[in-house]
Amino acid sequence: MTGIELYDTLTGEIRPLEPREPGKVALYACGPTVYDHPHLGHARSALTYDVLRRYLEWRGLDVRHVANITDIDDNIINRARDEGRTESDVAVEWEAVYVDAMARLDVLDPHDRPRATEWVTEMVDFVGRIMDAGAAYTTGTGVYLRVGSVHGYGDLVHRGLDDLRASAGARVEVDEDKEDPLDFALWKAAKPDEPSWPSPWGPGRPGWHIECVAMSLGILGDDFDIHGGGNDLVFPHHTNERAEALAVGRPFARHWVHNAMLNIEGTKMSKSLGNYRTVVEMLDEHPLNGRAFRLLVLQTHYRKAMEVNPELMASARSAVQRLDALARRSSTSAAAGDDLDETAVKAFNSAMDDDLGTPQGVAVMFDTLHRANAALDRGAEEAPSLTATAISLAGALGLSVDEGDGGTDADSAVEELVARRQAAREAKDWAAADALRDELAALGVVVEDTPAGPIWRRQ
């Protein structure tokens, strides 16, 4: 027992998180297919599992976090063809962009970041076992899993086979070679000019779903604890992954976690709709945006659709600055205390234990921040402890604080203006001081006069 509860998509209810091995949590989160700019939706997803991981660690659990990179699929092949270069070139380029963007969002590196192309041998092996189990068959176009042979195939989506078939027949082009329209490809036979790998069924490439089964089970082992991803993956991706594991009788994820989508103007951000914003674009727009976006993600429960727009980003930036302001205050006054405020930590933990209640966790953090400021104002002895607590809670959520002290060469000009303004103030030449402050404001710099002297920060 961890005391932590999480919603489980499979059972449809909030259940206690019970790791297969006490004190350890094996987490597999589905990562992106790398062929284009990562968008804000990818960021929300990565942030969700980063926060989950950080919180589990904050509670003393030993987490093994795996997040894959899909570096071979139709989209990559098409992109490579369009640009006249290799699939590998495309994947390597966009994987680097993705990894860099995540780092800028303060997303911790997963312990393992397996690439699909490096696991093809294991995938072929896995497909072979499914064949051995009699749950798959070959056609001219590849190897297919016989969905009807898997008991409880649609359990994750809470739908029956007939129900699923009704939709499939209407929506998906029916492949005459398949026994059942729901059957899906485990292995795709090679087409001309496409990358391929050898297999007992001829050269080809792996189907999408097989990679995650091979990698999650391969790295984390049977019966690993949490499998996460965007809720758009529930079907068919996760449903099919699960079917593959079930087909060979291997215990799969104990707990299924899915984050909701991110909306722009009320509708899902997606490639096909062309209404997406890239992470890099958002990050480049304002130095505070990385943390502001994380805060926005935290302030909406992970299972609820969240909206992003410029106004919300601006308000989140303001909120982030309150954290920095506290850090500046404490660094200019008392040193941070060591002991955390127990009441606040308890409130925080109980909020987070309840299906990762980050909105309330954030509320506790800000509430503590407020109490810290008030204590600082009246010089109360609990001030250092409260300050340390607020900053620690922020840290548990992955929100770093920036005390905003200058230092780079670009700042020397600012430093000089600040010094000149201070000199004017000491001479009580208010007009000159105010003019200098305006100059600084034009540079996007805000000066604050404190008992310990002026400090400044970028707006």
Next chain:
RNA sequence: GCGCCGGUGCCCGAGCGGACCAAGGGAACGGCCUGCAAAGCCGUAAAGCCGCGGGUUCAAAUCCCGCCCGGCGCUCCA
């Protein structure tokens, strides 16, 4: 159509049977502080009742039923 998740203040967003019937953030207003600011603090802003209509209960934003509206999935997708 079927499945899942929702509809709470000016905006975002918690709360999911009773502790102050509504946390926290943003925006707004008044005061303190300041040379003036900024930051911070103190306080305020009629949520006519938490989408609508019924019901259950001593008690509902919170449970049940129906309806309306929104998002996502059923197609590559985080």
